Amino acid sequence: MGFESLIGAFGEVFAPGNLVLMFVGVTAGLIAGSIPGFTITMAVVLTLPFTFGLSPVEGLSTxxxxxxxxxxGGLMSGMLTGIPGTPSSVATVFDGFPLVRRGKPGLALGLGVWSSFFGGIISAVILVLLAPQLARIGLEFGPWDFFSLVLFALTITASLxxxxxxxxxxxGLLGLMIATIGSDEVNGVARFNFGTEILQNELKFLPVLVGLFAFSQLLSDVRDRRKARQPLMESSAKAVRVEHIAAIKMILRxxxxxVRSACIGVFTGILPAAGGSISNILAYDQAKKASKxxxxxxxxxxxxxxxxEASxxxxxxxxxxxxxxxxxPGDIVTAVMLGALLIHNVQPSPTFITDNPQLAYGIFVAFFLAHFIMIVMQAFCLRAFLMIVRxxxxxxxxVILLYCAIGVFALDNAVFSIWVLFVFGIIxxxxxxxxxxxxxxxxxxxxGHIAELNLSRAIGTSDDLTLFITRPWSLFFLIVAAFSAAFPWYQRNFGKKxxxxxYVxxxxxxxxxPLIMxxxxxxxxxxxxxxxxxxxKLYRHHQAGWAVHQG
Incomplete structure (x- = not known):
């Protein structure tokens, strides 16, 4: 039965019409991801109406x-302009943009593309093999555990x-304060709105992100007349070839x-509402801590x-x-996909793979195939984007500022979002x-918003604060947070104190x-x-007389 369903899924996914839809979908995603302010969610939502007349496999494949x-796609604008195209590519900018400005755009983009590919393939294998088992972890999380997870993520501030x-x-504290502007989502209490109706709702994340990264970067680039008339990267404009082979070799090294970053991405994706905006920063932080x-x-x-990019x-x-x-739904995008399934009278559940094997295998195959299509299409798109630096x-x-303004305006058709972009660009x-x-x-x-929401839910559910340390996952993340906060001092004094x-x-x-609990x-x-x-480890250090050079 399983083999027959797999063959049937291959037949549906590799049908000529479905392949065309997937190529169009991947290209649309690459374009949407590369435009700062135009989110993946927005692109998927715009795709949803076109799937009504399609079969479930065709709609979900698209x-x-x-x-x-x-x-x-978010890595394109992030690396070439220093402006992350999506929230999930924020951490990519930290090293991608400097590597491009050092005259190695081909290598930087190759690393990003192939890391995305390998990370996606690793997660696809895990998706096929461990979907039912790993999904149960998500059921173990309550608001206490989510708050502790966010607290751990906030300790990354020290590393950044x-x-x-x-x-x-x-x-970091300024960012948390910005997150409190507007009305409390749980109690509806207005905070920091200065008596104006326009600040009754929370500040949208994207205008703030685009303003801080995009507008501030643009101001830095054009602040003197001579620099403003120069190309973004004269040396990189000549190097229009993506260094695929060099990038693959470096990734394999x-x-x-x-693998660690891909696993972090999968684990973060399993947690409802966590998403790539958290996983890419977590993976970056762990990579920095483990780096030589x-x-x-x-x-x-x-x-x-x-x-x-892998995460x-x-x-x-x-x-x-x-x-x-x-x-x-693990994030907003999969929430839209869930809506598409419900439209076709398909209800995901723990028995989904058993009840709808051909559709389940179709999703597996489409996810694999989408990464290969992404490699092919991005090779063409990257050439075009590399030409931009001329x-x-x-x-x-x-041009970038125009696209940013259009992107943030399209969020809720409000001119206020453009003003938010402008103000935070200046800041x-x-x-x-x-x-x-x-x-x-x-x-x-x-x-900040995720932390406040889950803290309110935790306190609203029970006034017993000991739940933050008696619940295993919450205790696990609190312990990781404590050691993560101390890690910069450990790294600075390693081999000296x-x-x-x-520490380890x-x-x-x-x-x-917590693992035993x-x-x-x-x-x-x-x-x-x-x-x-x-x-x-303690025994070995004792044998060595606690000599620091033994590490």
Whole structure:
């Protein structure tokens, strides 16, 4: 039965009409993802009405094409202009843009494209093999666990702040404050609206993001007349060939980073409402912490491109897992896909794969195929985008700003969104001039709302605050958050201070506690292995007389 369904799914997905729809979908996603302010969600929503007259496999194949293309398309504008096309490509800009400005756009774009491809393929394999099992993890999460997860993500501010931790923390707190503007979603209480109706609702994330990254970058690029008349990158304008072979070799050299980042993406995608805007930053942070050359991050490190691009495409596979196995959308895009299934009278549930095997296998095959189509189509799109850097900066800035304004206006047809873009562009420019990093602000804006909402839900559900430490997943993320916050000091003093010798063993012992609390066989087994590893490391340090050079 399963083999017959798989053959039937291949027949439907590879039908000429469906292939045309997928090519159109991937191309539309690449275009939508590369335009700052025009979100993947917007592209998928615009695609939905065209799927009404299609079969379920055709409709979902088209939307999966838009989804995969959009996740990969964000790296184009992010690397070439320093403006992330989508929230899921924010961390890609940190090293992609500097590498392009160092005269290596072909390598940078090759790394981004192939990292997206490999990350998506890894997540597709996990989607096929582990969908029912992994989806059950999402059911274990309550508001306490989500709040602790966001708290862990906020500790990344320390890693994104570079050498100036104080300015990074100030920037992160500013982002959290921006997230509180408007009305409290739970209680409806107005905050920081200064008595104006226009600020009754929360500030939209995209105008703030585009303003801080796009407008501030454009102001920096055209602030003097001579620079404004020059092309964005004269040297890169000649290098119009994407360095596919060199990029693949470099990615394979960092295969551990690739696999780790893809797994982070899948896990984040499984969690409802987490999405690529969190996973790409988490993967970037972990890559920097595990790197042998963390000082290169932010200056054009290949590892800093591989991690976020592998994770954001892998997030799509995780989101599809929860949609198919539980009927819970992993993010807004899969929520739209869920709506498309319901329109065709298909209800995702834990028995979805058993009840609708051909459709389930069709989704698997379409997700695989979309990544191969993405490679083919992006090869053409990237050539066109590389030609953009030949334009004078003032002309390019005007066009980009026009697209940004159209994108943010289209969110809710409000001129106010354009003013938000303008104001935060000025704020971003001033902060960059004063040496404040912009990444922590974005992190605070993205995660602040999620943190507040889940904290309100947790307190509203129960006034027992001990649930934050008695629930295994919440305790797990709180422990990871504590050690993550201390990691910059560990990294700075490693090999110099004796206390750094107990950092890893202590972290392993602490993490074993919530894993053992989760019950079952696998997770407690992992917890016991962590205890054995920690004791072994402590024993080795004791034998070495606690000499710091032993690491």
């Amino acid at each position: 939307m999966i094409g838009v989804f995969v293309g959009g996740l990969s 702040s570079g050498e100036n931790l104080t300015k990074g923390i100030i920037a 960092h295969w551990v980073n690739l 050359a963390p000082e290169e991050f932010g200056k054009g490190s290949p590892e800093g491109i591989i991690a976020p 954001n495409n892998a997030t799509a596979g995780g989101a599809l897992i929860t949609m198919m196995a539980l009927g819970i 334009m004078p900066m003032y002309f390019l800035a005007a 971003g420019y001033i902060m960059k001039t004063l040496g404040f990093p912009l990444a922590p602000i974005i992190l605070g804006v993205v995660l 004796q206390w750094t010798l107990v 063993p202590l972290a392993s012992l602490a993490l074993s506690v 989760m019950g079952g066989i696998v997770r407690p087994g992992i917890g016991l292995l962590l205890i054995v590893y920690a004791l072994y």
